[in-house]
Every structure is written in C-alpha cells, then in structure tokens.
Amino acid sequence: MTDSALSPVRRVAAILLAGGVGARAGLGQPKQLALLGGKPVLQWSLDTFAAHPAISGGVLVAGDDVMASIAALPEGWISARPGAERQQSVANALAVLGDWDDDALVLVHDAARPGVPAAVIDRLLAALEGGADAAIPTLPVPDTLVAQTGGEAGEVVDRAALARVQTPQAFRLGTLRRAHGGAGPGAATDDAQLVRRLGVPVAAVEGDARLHKLTYADDMAILSGLLEAKAMMRTAVGMGYDVHRLVTGKPLWLGGIEIPHSHGLEGHSDADVALHALTDAILGALGDGDIGAHFPPSDPEWRGAASWRFLEFAGQRVTAAGGRIGHLDLTIIAEAPKIGPFRDNMRARIAEILAISPTRISVKATTTERLGFTGRREGIAAQAVATLQLPET
Ligand SMILES: Nc1ccn([C@@H]2O[C@H](COP(=O)(O)OP(=O)(O)OP(=O)(O)O)[C@@H](O)[C@H]2O)c(=O)n1
Numbered sequence: 341m342t343d344s345a346l347s348p349v350r351r352v353a354a355i356l357l358a359g360g361v362g363a364r365a366g367l368g369q370p371k372q373l374a375l376l377g378g379k380p381v382l383q384w385s386l387d388t389f390a391a392h393p394a395i396s397g398g399v400l401v402a403g404d405d406v407m408a409s410i411a412a413l414p415e416g417w418i419s420a421r422p423g424a425e426r427q428q429s430v431a432n433a434l435a436v437l438g439d440w441d442d443d444a445l446v447l448v449h450d451a452a453r454p455g456v457p458a459a460v461i462d463r464l465l466a467a468l469e470g471g472a473d474a475a476i477p478t479l480p481v482p483d484t485l486v487a488q489t490g491g492e493a494g495e496v497v498d499r500a501a502l503a504r505v506q507t508p509q510a511f512r513l514g515t516l517r518r519a520h521g522g523a524g525p526g527a528a529t530d531d532a533q534l535v536r537r538l539g540v541p542v543a544a545v546e547g548d549a550r551l552h553k554l555t556y557a558d559d560m561a562i563l564s565g566l567l568e569a570k571a572m573m574r575t576a577v578g579m580g581y582d583v584h585r586l587v588t589g590k591p592l593w594l595g596g597i598e599i600p601h602s603h604g605l606e607g608h609s610d611a612d613v614a615l616h617a618l619t620d621a622i623l624g625a626l627g628d629g630d631i632g633a634h635f636p637p638s639d640p641e642w643r644g645a646a647s648w649r650f651l652e653f654a655g656q657r658v659t660a661a662g663g664r665i666g667h668l669d670l671t672i673i674a675e676a677p678k679i680g681p682f683r684d685n686m687r688a689r690i691a692e693i694l695a696i697s698p699t700r701i702s703v704k705a706t707t708t709e710r711l712g713f714t715g716r717r718e719g720i721a722a723q724a725v726a727t728l729q730l731p732e733t
Pocket residue numbers: 357358359360361362363364365371372401422423424425426427429449450451452453554555
C-alpha cells in the first residue's frame with residue numbers, strides 16, 4: 341500500500357501479543373522466544389510492523405523474560421504486562437494506548453504467527469479505510485470436516501460455510517475499546533468475536549498461509565520452511581579477496597589455524613588472509629562495508645589482533661540482520677605450504693567461529709603454476725564467496 345492510500349491524519353498502532361507461556365508447544369521456553377532463521381519468533385512480526393510505512397507505533401505485550409530477549413523496542417513502541425489470558429493481554433495493551441484517539445486504527449497480532457506479509461496488513465487497512473470497523477484475515481478450510489465424538493467420526497460439516505481465522509486483526513480503536521469494555525463473561529479466543537458481540541460486522545479479507553500459527557512443536561519445521569520461502573527471505577551473495585606478503589620470522593595463520601611454515605604473513609593484524617576474505621565476503625553480502633571500515637588499520641586496537649574476531653563480528657552482523665549463512669566457499673592461492681592436510685581443521689575452526697555446521701563451509705586451494713607474486717612465493721592470496729539468506733526488505 342502506498343502512503344497516499346491511507347488518510348494522512350489517521351494513526352495506526354500494532355498490538356503484538358507475546359505474553360503466553362506456550363504450553364502446547366512444550367519447547368522448554370515461551371514459544372515466542374524460539375529461534376527461527378536465526379531470530380526469535382516474536383522478532384519477525386515486530387520487525388515487519390516496525391518497517392511498515394502505515395504503522396506509527398505499537399505495544400508489545402510481554403513479560404520480563406521476553407522483553408530481555410529483544411535488542412530494543414522500535415521507535416514509537418511501548419510495552420505492557422501480559423494478563424492471565426490472551427483477552428486480558430489485549431485489554432492491558434489498550435490501557436497503555438490511552439492517549440490515542442478512538443479514530444485511530446489498531447492491528448492486534450499473535451507473536452506466535454511470525455510470518456506477516458505486508459500485503460495482508462495492506463488488505464486489512466484498506467478494508468477499514470473503505471468503511472469497515474473491523475477486518476480479519478481468513479483462509480478456506482482445505483480438508484473435509486466432520487463432527488467427531490471420541491474415536492468415531494460423525495456427520496460431515498459443510499466447510500464451504502467455514503473459514504480459518506488468522507491475525508493480525510484490524511479495528512477502529514474506539515470499536516475495540518468498546519468491545520473489550522463490555523466484554524462481559526465468557527472468554528473469547530480472538531478480538532473479532534468481542535466486536536461481533538456488539539453487533540458490529542467484521543469484514544473478512546484474504547489471509548495467507550505464511551501466517552501459520554506456532555501452536556505445537558511440529559509447527560517450527562513448517563514455519564521454518566514458510567519463512568524461508570522466496571517471498572520472505574532473499575538470497576544475497578558477496579565476494580571477498582585479500583592478499584598478504586610472506587616474510588620470515590612470523591607465524592603463519594591461515595583459515596583460523598597456525599600452520600608450520602618457513603614464512604608467515606605480514607599485516608596489521610595476524611594477517612590471516614583467508615579469514616579476511618571470508619569476512620569481506622560476508623560483509624559484502626550484507627551490504628555492510630568491508631573489513632577496513634569496521635577494523636581500520638589506523639586503529640591501534642587491531643594491531644596484532646586475531647582475525648577470528650573479525651570473522652565472528654561479521655557472523656554476528658548476519659544474525660543481527662535476521663539472516664543466516666547459507667554457504668561459504670574459500671579458495672586459498674599459494675605455492676606453499678600445501679593446504680590439503682589442513683583443510684578439515686580450517687573448516688572446523690571457521691565453523692566454530694561462526695557457530696555453523698562445517699558442511700556449510702568449503703576450503704579449496706590452488707597454485708598459480710609459479711606465475712605471479714603467489715607463484716614466486718612472495719605472498720598468499722585468498723578469495724571467498726558467501727551466500728546468505730536474509731529477510732526481505
Ligand atoms: N495470557 C496470554 C496468552 C497468550 N498470549 C499471546 O497470544 C497469542 C496466541 O496465543 P496462544 O497461541 O494460545 O499462545 P500461548 O498461550 O502461549 O500457548 P498455549 O495456549 O499453548 O500455552 C500468542 O502470541 C501468545 O503469546 C498473550 O499475550 N497473553
């Protein structure tokens with residue numbers, strides 16, 4: 341949706357519900373803290389709402405453990421305490437939105453649904469701008485439905501008249517306030533039910549399979565696949581190249597390990613040319629500058645520094661961006677020493693530094709047939725290609 345499709349004076353808030361304990365998922369921690377694609381489940385929808393141009397702020401409903409797990413609340417966001425039930429958590433969020441006009445719009449969303457396509461938000465807001473007081477995303481029921489008692493399947497239920505209800509659910513703030521204010525007895529599993537109890541019609545817009553809810557442990561695998569689907573994750577490729585001079589009287593650090601050799605590499609740091617190429621390849625895929633920008637040779641702090649620190653930093657930048665390393669391919673160009681005997685140790689060390697599997701790392705080596713500076717054994721070169729999976733921006 342373009343900004344102009346929304347009234348410029350209308351404010352839109354999001355309420356992100358992350359106050360549950362996740363008993364059915366049984367993950368040993370609240371399910372909204374489980375890691376999916378390198379970041380906590382709740383962070384996915386928090387990032388989506390924070391990036392959506394129509395949403396100016398929000399409320400994260402979460403206990404202390406969950407609050408401690410997120411780096412910082414986005415600008416314009418505040419927090420509220422969870423209630424005993426979902427419905428109470430929404431009421432607590434409404435209480436901290438006291439200074440927002442009734443005319444504002446609000447999206448109420450389960451943090452347990454990490455994959456929020458911006459298009460669903462756009463459809464919901466368009467329904468409200470079109471005059472609805474409430475709108476929810478729904479999907480058709482794909483299976484045959486039956487009434488069932490115990491182990492016996494009974495009458496078929498007409499699924500054509502049924503739909504599955506997802507979140508986010510969108511409301512005029514005043515309508516949602518009235519619905520919660522007069523909620524009366526009888527729990528509601530979602531907010532649209534409370535609105536309908538007021539006699540207010542609820543518009544249904546098209547939902548999306550990526551809004552799948554994390555309810556049981558098996559849903560983690562389903563969500564992992566859905567979030568990595570092309571529409572939510574993009575593949576980014578970066579390349580790195582580095583050269584250092586071989587000198588006598590220095591240890592040879594290569595691929596994160598020390599290798600016995602007559603010469604070592606000269607540089608401001610430990611001059612591990614292979615880790616430098618890998619670091620630059622990762623930073624390149626992130627579009628995040630290069631090793632020199634983050635660790636300037638002019639800074640005495642990096643004099644003699646171990647290069648694993650640069651690589652570890654690059655890996656942390658991937659995680660902070662909500663991405664993950666798909667594959668690293670490193671080529672070391674050296675006449676000597678022979679790299680083959682050290683290849684597996686290098687892979688293991690690089691895997692350890694980046695906390696990824698060695699199966700995601702390739703280490704290759706070649707000579708230049710005694711040609712050029714590498715062929716004359718004056719230096720060693722390395723080149724690397726990094727493939728990352730990053731969230732869509
Ligand atoms: N007191 C509660 C209960 C639930 N939620 C949130 O509401 C959403 C939907 O609830 P559900 O899937 O039932 O989550 P849990 O209550 O955590 O799960 P369970 O019922 O299995 O314990 C979740 O994002 C959950 O964190 C909440 O904010 N406050």
